[in-house]
Amino acid sequence: MATVSRDDTIFPPPLVAGDPTFGSITDTICRIVEKPPTIPWLVAFGAASTVLTMLLCAIAYLFWEGTGIWGLNNPVGWGWAIVNFVFWVGIGHAGTLISAVLFLFRQKWRTAINRFAEAMTIFAVICALVFPGIHVGRIWAAYWMLPLPNQMGMWPNFRSPLLWDVFAVSTYFTVSLLFWYVGLIPDLATLRDRAKGKLAFWAYGFFSLGWRGANRHWQNYERAYLILAGLATPLVLSVHTIVSFDFAVSVIPGWHTTIFPPYFVAGAIFSGFAMVLTLAVPSRKLFGLQDFITVRHIENMNKIILVTGTMVGYAYAMEFFIAWYSASPYEAFAFVNRAFGPYAWAYWIMVSCNVITPQLFWFKKIRTNIVLTFILSIFVNIGMWFERFVITMSLHRDFLPSSWDYFSPTLFDWAMLIGSFGLFFTLFILFLKFLPAVAIAEVKGVLPQANPHWEGYHKHAEGGAHHG
Amino acid sequence: MGHHKEFIDKPMLDAAVTGRAFKLAAVIGGVGLAATAAGLAMGEKEQFFFSWLVAFMVFTTISVGALFYTIIHHVARATYSAGLRRTAENVAANLPIMAVLFIPVILGMHTLYHWTHAEAVAEDPILQWKSGYLNDTFFLIRAAAYFAVWTALIWFFRRTSVAQDASGDVALTFKMRKYAPIGVLAVALSITFAGFDWAMSLDPHWFSTMFGVWTFAGSLVGFYAVQALMVLWLSKPGRYENTLTVGVRHDAGKLLFAFTIFWAYISFSQYYLIWYANIPEETAFFQHRLQGGWENVGRLVIIGHFLLPFWVLMSRHMKRNRTVLALGAGWMIVMHFVDLYYVIMPNFHTHGPHYHWMDLTALLGIGGLWLAFIIRRYQKAAGVAYRDPQLIASMEYDNA
Numbered sequence: 001m002a003t004v005s006r007d008d009t010i011f012p013p014p015l016v017a018g019d020p021t022f023g024s025i026t027d028t029i030c031r032i033v034e035k036p037p038t039i040p041w042l043v044a045f046g047a048a049s050t051v052l053t054m055l056l057c058a059i060a061y062l063f064w065e066g067t068g069i070w071g072l073n074n075p076v077g078w079g080w081a082i083v084n085f086v087f088w089v090g091i092g093h094a095g096t097l098i099s100a101v102l103f104l105f106r107q108k109w110r111t112a113i114n115r116f117a118e119a120m121t122i123f124a125v126i127c128a129l130v131f132p133g134i135h136v137g138r139i140w141a142a143y144w145m146l147p148l149p150n151q152m153g154m155w156p157n158f159r160s161p162l163l164w165d166v167f168a169v170s171t172y173f174t175v176s177l178l179f180w181y182v183g184l185i186p187d188l189a190t191l192r193d194r195a196k197g198k199l200a201f202w203a204y205g206f207f208s209l210g211w212r213g214a215n216r217h218w219q220n221y222e223r224a225y226l227i228l229a230g231l232a233t234p235l236v237l238s239v240h241t242i243v244s245f246d247f248a249v250s251v252i253p254g255w256h257t258t259i260f261p262p263y264f265v266a267g268a269i270f271s272g273f274a275m276v277l278t279l280a281v282p283s284r285k286l287f288g289l290q291d292f293i294t295v296r297h298i299e300n301m302n303k304i305i306l307v308t309g310t311m312v313g314y315a316y317a318m319e320f321f322i323a324w325y326s327a328s329p330y331e332a333f334a335f336v337n338r339a340f341g342p343y344a345w346a347y348w349i350m351v352s353c354n355v356i357t358p359q360l361f362w363f364k365k366i367r368t369n370i371v372l373t374f375i376l377s378i379f380v381n382i383g384m385w386f387e388r389f390v391i392t393m394s395l396h397r398d399f400l401p402s403s404w405d406y407f408s409p410t411l412f413d414w415a416m417l418i419g420s421f422g423l424f425f426t427l428f429i430l431f432l433k434f435l436p437a438v439a440i441a442e443v444k445g446v447l448p449q450a451n452p453h454w455e456g457y458h459k460h461a462e463g464g465a466h467h468g
Numbered sequence: 469m470g471h472h473k474e475f476i477d478k479p480m481l482d483a484a485v486t487g488r489a490f491k492l493a494a495v496i497g498g499v500g501l502a503a504t505a506a507g508l509a510m511g512e513k514e515q516f517f518f519s520w521l522v523a524f525m526v527f528t529t530i531s532v533g534a535l536f537y538t539i540i541h542h543v544a545r546a547t548y549s550a551g552l553r554r555t556a557e558n559v560a561a562n563l564p565i566m567a568v569l570f571i572p573v574i575l576g577m578h579t580l581y582h583w584t585h586a587e588a589v590a591e592d593p594i595l596q597w598k599s600g601y602l603n604d605t606f607f608l609i610r611a612a613a614y615f616a617v618w619t620a621l622i623w624f625f626r627r628t629s630v631a632q633d634a635s636g637d638v639a640l641t642f643k644m645r646k647y648a649p650i651g652v653l654a655v656a657l658s659i660t661f662a663g664f665d666w667a668m669s670l671d672p673h674w675f676s677t678m679f680g681v682w683t684f685a686g687s688l689v690g691f692y693a694v695q696a697l698m699v700l701w702l703s704k705p706g707r708y709e710n711t712l713t714v715g716v717r718h719d720a721g722k723l724l725f726a727f728t729i730f731w732a733y734i735s736f737s738q739y740y741l742i743w744y745a746n747i748p749e750e751t752a753f754f755q756h757r758l759q760g761g762w763e764n765v766g767r768l769v770i771i772g773h774f775l776l777p778f779w780v781l782m783s784r785h786m787k788r789n790r791t792v793l794a795l796g797a798g799w800m801i802v803m804h805f806v807d808l809y810y811v812i813m814p815n816f817h818t819h820g821p822h823y824h825w826m827d828l829t830a831l832l833g834i835g836g837l838w839l840a841f842i843i844r845r846y847q848k849a850a851g852v853a854y855r856d857p858q859l860i861a862s863m864e865y866d867n868a
Contacts, residue, residue: 011861249741250745256741257677262678262737318677319677322677327598328749
C-alpha cells in the first residue's frame, strides 16, 4: 500500500495527542484546580457574577411589580420567558447526549468533552428552570405547579404539556446531576489524594464517597454508569419532545404541526453542541487542554452541528411545504407572515444562522479551523434563540386582525435574557476552578497503553496504534 | 493488536446454497405473481391495484432503507458494520427492479389516486389548490426522479464496493466516503416526497409534516429486520461464520430494536398531536382508521410493531439468540407490511377491513422476486466486503 498521510489513514488519529503518560494527564488536569486563581479567571468570574447580580435585581423587581414589566401584550401573552426557557433547555441537551448517547454508541472521542458538556447541561437546565419559576407572576403560588395534595382540592391540569414539562425537566435535571456526579467520583478521589489543604482534603474526600479505586469499586461504577446512560437516553429525547408539545398540541397555525417533536430534539442537539464548542474553544486554550480536546474532537462536533443543522433545515422546509400543501389559508398565512411579515428580520436571522452558515462545515478546512468554529458556534447560538423567538411570535397576528400587535421587549426582558447568561457563566467558571474539567480516569482509558494487549511498552516513544 | 483475527471464510457462498435459495425464492415469486395476475384477469381490478401498491411499498421502503444504511456507513466512518455493508448493498441494488414493479402503479393511478380525476378536481377547491403538485405529469416526473437518484446511488456504491474485492484498494473507501454525505441528503429528500406521493396523497385532503419521517422510520425498521435475517442466514457454519460473529448479529439486533423505538416515537407523535389538537381536517385520517374493524388493525400495529418487539428485543440474551432474533426479525417484516396496509388500505376499504387473498399473493409475488434478485447477487460477488480495510477491526468487536 502506498504511504498515506495521517489524515488519510482508514482509522482516525489517536484520541489524546502529545504522547502523554498516565501521570502527566493527572498533572495537567489537576493543576487547573490546584493552582491559585489566575487573573483571566478572576476577571471572567467578576464579569459573570456582575451580570448575575443584574438578573437577581431584575427578578426582585419582577416579584415586586409583576409581569407587566415585560413587553407582553394581548395577542403575545407568552414572550421571552418561554423563549429563554426553551433556549436554555435546548442547550441542556448536549451534555447528556454526549455522555449517554455517545457512550451507548461507543464513541470514545466523547471522553475529552463529556465532563464539561455535562456540567454545561446542568447549568443550562438551572437557567431554564428560572423562567417558568418566575413567569407565574404570583411567585408565592409557584408551588401550585406541583401536584401537592391540599385542602382546597386544587390540582394542576394533568392534561397540559406545561405540567409534563415540570415532571420531565425536573426528572432530567435529577438524572443528569446523578450521572455527572457518578462520573466525577474517581476524579474527586484523585483530587482528594493530591490535596494540600485541610478544607480541600475534607471536601473532595466527602464527595468521593470513600473511593479507593478497588476492583469492586470500578465494577460497581461501570455498572452504575451504564444504567444511568440507558436511563438518560430516553430522558434526553422526552424533555424536548414535551417542550415541543407545549406548542404543538395547540391549534395555533405555526405551532400545531406533527414534525415538532423530532424537529425540536434535533434543534436541541444542534444548539447544545454549538454551546459546547463556544465554551470548549476558549477553555482548551486558556487551560492548555489542546492535547485532550484535539482538532479531531472539534471536527467531530462540527460534523454533528452540520447534520443536526441540516435536519432543522429539513423541518423548516417541511413546515413550509405542508403549509402550502395543506391548502389551509391560516397555515399558509402563518408561514408567509413569518418570512415576509413584521418579524421577517427575525425569521431570516434564524434561517441564516441555523441553516445557511452551518453548511460551511461541509468543508474540512472550515471544520478544522478553530477561529471559524468559534464564530460559527456563536452564530448557531444566536440562530437557535431566534428560532424559539420566531415560533413564539406566531402569536402576534392571531385569528382576529383587530387584535394584531407587535411585541417589543422592555429593558427588563433584556436584563433577564442577558442576566441568564450571567448565571450560566458564573456557574461554569466556578466549575472550571473547583472540579476537574476533563474526565481524568476516562481519558486514561482511551490511551493506547490502557489496552492490556498494548505492544508498545518497549517502544513507547512511537505512540503506538490504538486500535486493536 | 492483541488477538490477531483474519478473514478465513471463503469469499463466495457455495453455489449449492445460493442455488437452493434462489430456486425457492423464484418459485414463491413466480407462483405469487401468477396468482395475482389471475386475480386481475378475474376482473378484481381495484383490489389488485391496492394490494399491489401495499406490496410494492413494503419492498421499496425496505430497499430504500438498505440504501440509506449503505451510505450512512460511510458517512459515519463506521467500523462495526464493515461485514454488514455488502448485504445492505445487495438489498438496495433491487431499487431498479422496484422501478419496473412501479409500472402497475402507474397503470392503476386512476384507480388509486382520487386527485387524478379531472372531474373530482373541478368541484373541489382544495384539490385545485394542490393541482400544481398533485397532477399526473409531475407525479410521474417525480417518481422517475426518485428512481433515478436511487439507481445512480446504489450503482455507484455497489460497483465501487465490489471493485474493492478485486483490488483491496483503500482509495475506494475514501472515494465512497467522499460522496456519501450528499447521498444521504438525496435519500432523505427522495424518501420523504415518495412517501407524500405514493401513500399520503391517497387521501389528498390529509396532510402531516411528519409523514416523510414516518416513511423513513418504517423503511429502516423493515430493512433492519431483513438484515438480521440475512445475517443469520449468512453466518451459518460453512458460510461467513468467522466474519459475521455473534457480536455482529447482536449489532443487527440492536439496530432493529433501536429503530423499532424510533418508529414508535414518530408514529406516536404524529397520532398524538393530531388527536390532541382535534382539528377536523387532520383527525379525519385517524377517524377512518378507528372504525368498522380497522381499529383492531390499529391495535395490532401498536402491540405488534412496538410493545411486543420492545420487550422481546430489549434483552441482550434475546438478541444473541439465533432463534429469538430470527423470530423477532421475521415478525417485524410482517409488522412493516401491516403498518403500511393500515395506512394504505383504508383508502379503498373505507368501511372496514376486507382481507383479500391478493394482499398475500402480491406480497409473496413481489417479495419472492425481490429475494431472488438479492440471492443472484450473492452468486456473482462475495457476500461480505472481504477486502474492506476495516473488516478485521469489525470482527474484533465482541459486544461483550
